[in-house]
Amino acid sequence: MCSREAAFKVVRPLMSQDCKEARRRAIGLYRAFYRYIPYIIKFFDVAKNEQDCRWKLREYFYKNACVTDVRVIDLLVIKGYIELKEITNSWQQKGHIIRHWCPTIEPKRTDFIGKFIAGTD
Template structure:
C-alpha cells in the first residue's frame, strides 16, 4: 500500500462565474482523471487496462455533457473533484472503484412501480410524494383527508 498525503489533492470549493470558467474547470478535472488512469490501475491492482478506465471516465463525463445550470455544474465539479481525491488517496476499496466508477451506465430508466418492487421507496418516500402532490394540486390537505366519523 502506498502512502498518500491527503492535502496534496485538496482544493477549495469554487463557484464558476461564467460558463467558460466552468468548462475550463471541467476540462482540468477530466485531464486529471484521464492522466491518473494508469496510477488507479496500479493503486487498486485492477484487472482492467488503463484504456478501459479512461473509457469509463469518458462515459461519466459524457453523461453530464448537456447540463447547463451553472449551480448544477458546480456541484458536479465538486463531487467529481472529491471522488478524484478519494480515489487517488486510496480512501476507497477496490470494489468501490470497480462497482461505482467503472460500472456501465447503460441501465434503462425504470418506472415508479419497478423502483417500488425493488424496494427503493419507503413510507417516508410515499409521504413526501403525497405532500408534493397535495401542494402542487392546490388543495387543502384537510379537504383531502376525511374527518373522523366519531364511531
C-alpha cells in the same frame, strides 16, 4: 386585479462566474482523472486496461454533457474532485473502483416463469 410578475432571485455562483469558466473547471477535472488512471490500475490492481478506464471516464463526462446550469456544473465538478481525492488518498478501496463496471442491481423478473423460478410472487 393585480398583475403577476415573475420574480427572479439572483443566486450566487458556487465557484464559476460563467459557462466558460465552468467548462474550464470540468476539463481540468477530466485531465486530472485522465492522468491518474495508470496509478488507479497499478495501486488498486484493477483488471482493466487504460483504454477501458479512459472509455469509462469519457462515458461519465458525456452523461452530464447536456447540463447547462453553471451551479449544477460546479456541483458536479466539486463532487468529481472529492471522488478523485478519495481515490488518491486510498480512502476508496478496490470494490469502489470496480463498481463502475459491474452493477450489482439485477432487474426484477416480470414474467410468470421468471417469478416462479426466483420464488417471488
